[in-house]
Amino acid sequence: MAEAVKRRAPAQEAWELLGKLFGETRHRIVRVSAEFGLTPPQLFALRTLEPDEPVPMRALATALHCDSSNVTGLVDGLEAQGLVERRGAEHDRRVRMLVVTEHGAQVRSRLIEVMREVPPQLASLSAEDQRALRDVLRRALG
């Protein structure tokens, strides 16, 4: 390999390009959270909670990869806005089940819808490119 142009592996370049998309996405999350009157961690918490399927706080903590004491605060915020409720579990009086309220379910579904919006850079790809991207990502992450 002569000392010519330093060749980057294709995956290398792809990863760098994805880095740009990541950066923009971070800002997007902050913006969307604010639109819903939430902080980003609160948004992730609400998105994680399935309506119709109450879970103990511990489960949310592990799902969010954080400490139990952390979710206490997050749930405090969500509960203050009437998005979730703490409810005692009948089989174990230590645990508190998290129940998404009616209002919380509505906010959550709108929120998920907005988060699912494909960013313009991807949306403007040709149909073939979109399929190709999906197929490659399926093989990588499916």
Added chain:
Amino acid sequence: MAEAVKRRAPAQEAWELLGKLFGETRHRIVRVSAEFGLTPPQLFALRTLEPDEPVPMRALATALHCDSSNVTGLVDGLEAQGLVERRGAEHDRRVRMLVVTEHGAQVRSRLIEVMREVPPQLASLSAEDQRALRDVLRRALG
């Protein structure tokens, strides 16, 4: 369109798959930052600063999309570790130029190298898939 299977557009599915990759990357950033004794914002700050090209703090603030008072704290941390230096600018005595130290440049380049490491999901793709991914992303983000 019969009420059959709800079809997702290819870009839609691709975006959701990227969401998974994003989540894992967030954790990775936290981990790498800790390895270098930095916090994630400090890591981004150091990565942004080019050695051999001192910039005023204001420039770093805009590059990081945050407030000036914020970078004051970040630079305090980096300076405490001897990674960057504040140096007065001769043409304007208000501005403080940020200079990456010798040590800072070393840490920075190691750090960038680690961050550039292609995650295993992408690295394990076939050569064709890697090229296809790169080409599509070039068209989307180039």
Added chain:
DNA sequence: GACGGATGGTTGAGCCTGTCAACCATTGCC
């Protein structure tokens, strides 16, 4: 050349996340 507005940077208050240690109530096992 002095004045007044704009600019770069710091400080402090305030709110948020996130971790850790300590604690309480409860459970389940021996």
Added chain:
DNA sequence: GGCAATGGTTGACAGGCTCAACCATCCGTC
């Protein structure tokens, strides 16, 4: 019944981030 383990809360602490206030300095204008 005793006792370790568990779920959740609280408080302390380290940060990030924004805003308002402030100081020093610059610069255009009169």
